[in-house]
Amino acid sequence: MTFVSLHEVGPRDGLQNEKRIIPVAEKVALIDLLGRSGLRDIEVGSFVSPKWVPQMAETPQVMARIAPVAGVRYGVLVPNIRGWDGFVAARQPGVVYEVAMFVAASEGFSQANLNCTVAQSIARLEPVVNAAQAAGVALRGYISCVTDCPFDGKVSPEAVAQVAAALRRLAPMPLSLGDTIGAGKPATVAAMLDAVLDVVPAAELAGHFHDTGGQALANIAVALDKGLRAFDSAVGGLGGCPYAPGAPGNVATEAVLEMLHAEGFTTHVDPAVIAAAAKMAKGMR
Ligand code: HMG
């Protein structure tokens, strides 16, 4: 059976968008439950400005209280070297981490989310990459707005491919392609993937589909056809980006699992544990 890996982003992408500031203990309970599901990648927080995203301000406290599960890698978002320093101060001995950097394929979203141009956002990641490589920490790159931008409208496949190539020049990291506002459709996703696959192999790509337009599962199906075998999802369909108007929910982990298992893919993830986590996540809203 073909293996598809799921990257759980609920505790980060999901909870960053909740109005209520979720207490550390609730976040830790969700992360620890997810850790028992068979998931191998769980994103647990961000080292971004607390003025920009107050929901993630307590990421160090969350990291300190997680009961780490062997074989699980815990991911955090880092936008600049200041974020890297915050991660280094918060990381716990013996825990495996992944540091995820995030840039946009559109200038409008780059300004709204990172307060700088796309080129500036990539340039300031260079010291983060160097530090992570020296420390032996795994890297991941996110590209947002891969088909549509809430500010600039349609995003060209070539723009996404150019940003992908620029990130891969920094380091040979896997990339997650974000339909940040869930406006992508199978045809636009297919065209975007064709352009990106010219510069990055499918094995190094993940799909990150928000489900605003109800197309996330169809978009995942297109990406599977193109050879992608990694997808991001959030239990309970939590999620969104506070700087992307119209980005309410990530595709739900339980829905992705159901589709993948029905189509004969294996994930090593237990749907019963995910169902319990989805119930817990929905109760946190
Ligand atoms: P800025 O205001 O341009 O930065 O923000 P600055 O360098 O001028 O610093 C301003 C203040 O922020 C200073 O503090 C810095 O120390 C502080 P002050 O002197 O005013 O007290 N600062 C920081 N504090 C903590 N951690 C840091 C940090 N850096 C500076 N790392 C900045 C630039 C990048 C900080 C800001 O724009 C920011 O935090 N943006 C993050 C936005 C965000 O987290 N968005 C959601 C995640 S992305 C997403 O959801 C999309 C994704 O899911 C994929 C998809 O769906 O497409 C990944």
Ligand code: MG
């Ligand atoms: Mg997202």
